[in-house]
Amino acid sequence: xxxxxxxxxxxxxxxxxxxxxxxxxxxxxxxxxxxxxxxxxxxxxxxxxxxxxxxxxxxxxxxxxxxxxxxxxxxxxxxxxxxxxxxxxxxxxxxxxxxxxxxxxxxxxxxxxxxxxxxxxxxxxxxxxxxxxxxxxxxxxxxxxxxxxxxxxxxxxxxxxxxxxxxxxxxxxxxxxxxxxxxxxxxxxxxxxxxxxxxxxxxxxxxxxxxxxxxxxxxxxxxxxxxxxxxxxxxxxxxxxxxxxxxxxxxxxxxxxxxxxxxxxxxx
Amino acid sequence: xxxxxxxxxxxxxxxxxxxxxxxxxxxxxxxxxxxxxxxxxxxxxxxxxxxxxxxxxxxxxxxxxxxxxxxxxxxxxxxxxxxxxxxxxxxxxxxxxxxxxxxxxxxxxxxxxxxxxxxxxxxxxxxxxxxxxxxxxxxxxxxxxxxxxxxxxxxxxxxxxxxxxxxxxxxxxxxxxxxxxxxxxxxxxxxxxxxxxxxxxxxxxxxxxxxxxxxxxxxxxxxxxxxxxxxxxxxxxxxxxxxxxxxxxxxxxxxxxxxxxxxxxxxxxxxxxxxxxxxxxxxxxxxxxxxxxx
Numbered sequence: 001x002x003x004x005x006x007x008x009x010x011x012x013x014x015x016x017x018x019x020x021x022x023x024x025x026x027x028x029x030x031x032x033x034x035x036x037x038x039x040x041x042x043x044x045x046x047x048x049x050x051x052x053x054x055x056x057x058x059x060x061x062x063x064x065x066x067x068x069x070x071x072x073x074x075x076x077x078x079x080x081x082x083x084x085x086x087x088x089x090x091x092x093x094x095x096x097x098x099x100x101x102x103x104x105x106x107x108x109x110x111x112x113x114x115x116x117x118x119x120x121x122x123x124x125x126x127x128x129x130x131x132x133x134x135x136x137x138x139x140x141x142x143x144x145x146x147x148x149x150x151x152x153x154x155x156x157x158x159x160x161x162x163x164x165x166x167x168x169x170x171x172x173x174x175x176x177x178x179x180x181x182x183x184x185x186x187x188x189x190x191x192x193x194x195x196x197x198x199x200x201x202x203x204x205x206x207x208x209x210x211x212x213x214x215x216x217x218x219x220x221x222x223x224x225x226x227x228x229x230x231x232x233x234x235x236x237x238x239x240x241x242x243x244x245x246x247x248x249x250x251x252x253x254x255x256x257x258x259x260x261x262x263x264x265x266x267x268x
Numbered sequence: 269x270x271x272x273x274x275x276x277x278x279x280x281x282x283x284x285x286x287x288x289x290x291x292x293x294x295x296x297x298x299x300x301x302x303x304x305x306x307x308x309x310x311x312x313x314x315x316x317x318x319x320x321x322x323x324x325x326x327x328x329x330x331x332x333x334x335x336x337x338x339x340x341x342x343x344x345x346x347x348x349x350x351x352x353x354x355x356x357x358x359x360x361x362x363x364x365x366x367x368x369x370x371x372x373x374x375x376x377x378x379x380x381x382x383x384x385x386x387x388x389x390x391x392x393x394x395x396x397x398x399x400x401x402x403x404x405x406x407x408x409x410x411x412x413x414x415x416x417x418x419x420x421x422x423x424x425x426x427x428x429x430x431x432x433x434x435x436x437x438x439x440x441x442x443x444x445x446x447x448x449x450x451x452x453x454x455x456x457x458x459x460x461x462x463x464x465x466x467x468x469x470x471x472x473x474x475x476x477x478x479x480x481x482x483x484x485x486x487x488x489x490x491x492x493x494x495x496x497x498x499x500x501x502x503x504x505x506x507x508x509x510x511x512x513x514x515x516x517x518x519x520x521x522x523x524x525x526x527x528x529x530x531x532x533x534x535x536x537x538x539x540x541x542x543x544x545x546x547x548x549x550x551x552x553x554x555x556x557x558x559x560x561x562x
Contacts, residue, residue: 013363
């Protein structure tokens, strides 16, 4: 069979990729405080306990606020940069785009400490907003990567036709371009939301005393008896992110189909 | 006059482009370029008791590069990053190759989706679960004990460099697969047929046609794995044990625990400089693959 060994390897590799995620629900529904095998019995008590933690719900609330705000801001900035880089040629384009995309490869701890130093130097007190500043920075490159493919597959003659028919630049953008790239925008919002919700290091440095969800999770790892609840929480988060990603992928594909492009697959 | 020149300028493509990118560019300049400049500046200042003393000095760099502790952590971080990169890219290549060459075009998106899903689930929890897998009473040990393969639990797989490498190789897998996949997708399949028509074996065609054409993707994935892994904090913190601490743990210690911003900055800048030099050397060694057929 063609590629037989490759297929075996691919399946083994997927098992490696999914190993931690398969374990997660096992321990979340396991009736034991210690996270190890053999499993002792089925229980939903960790989920019940999860709903009963005020510190956790505060962390969730904070994280949701950060993630929603960051994803809107990052997608807005992403629209500007993606539109500029796909539509226009201008001086310093490579340099500016390089700087904007830099957080994609820059270790997050560098982003975190450099922002911390500047914010404290300026006398800004740490809050959820300082976390948002950092999250927008790291989400924007992902937004641009998604939005660029949406803007790239845009047929420029549609835009010219609108101008010829007497529309202004603003109304052309609103009536022609925006609806065509809308699927890309939705997918960019969802991806940056997911990234922000999961981001730890920047929140750890910049949140001050306000806990975010990952900071809360990290703090709970120190207490072995708190870990099963985290497993339950993780199960919920995995389900949530799979749903969000499926929606994002749906819109990304629809966007490409709408603009008449060919699907090259993947988010990145 | 000034008015009309301004309106003329607004008509040009360059001005339009700059205007369009300005919100994002200004944001990046203020919140990325300026802060990076600031930590470079801080790394040359002196740490006072409660404030930063504004005198220029190389002392932080001398400390960061000669202190045995800092130097060993730096060298270890570099070694771990290189090992992670090698493992991740070598494991990823066959997957990218499989999806690009052996999967039906209609199923490719599904495969890529399957590969990217684990990456989008909570990083902290994934790292923690590797601790469960590799631990003393973990999945691997209890599995092997149950099968009678080993007599006593293996201890060399947790709280050291090995566990850090395994976990990071897992975390960065999609980052390595996607660039290689994109490069493989771009290869004109008729070149491969030509290679075989001219009498090369399948394996030689792979070595002489496919691999060189896929190199830009391989180089991209090496960089995209190598550069961020050196700054990873969570994995060495949770799985590294005292032997597996990396440079990010050191930076965090200097900034948040010891409050020594100048030394923390010097360590951070040193790490960035090392990573940049290693990356540039790597790209330089492979530059012949990056010259496109223009």
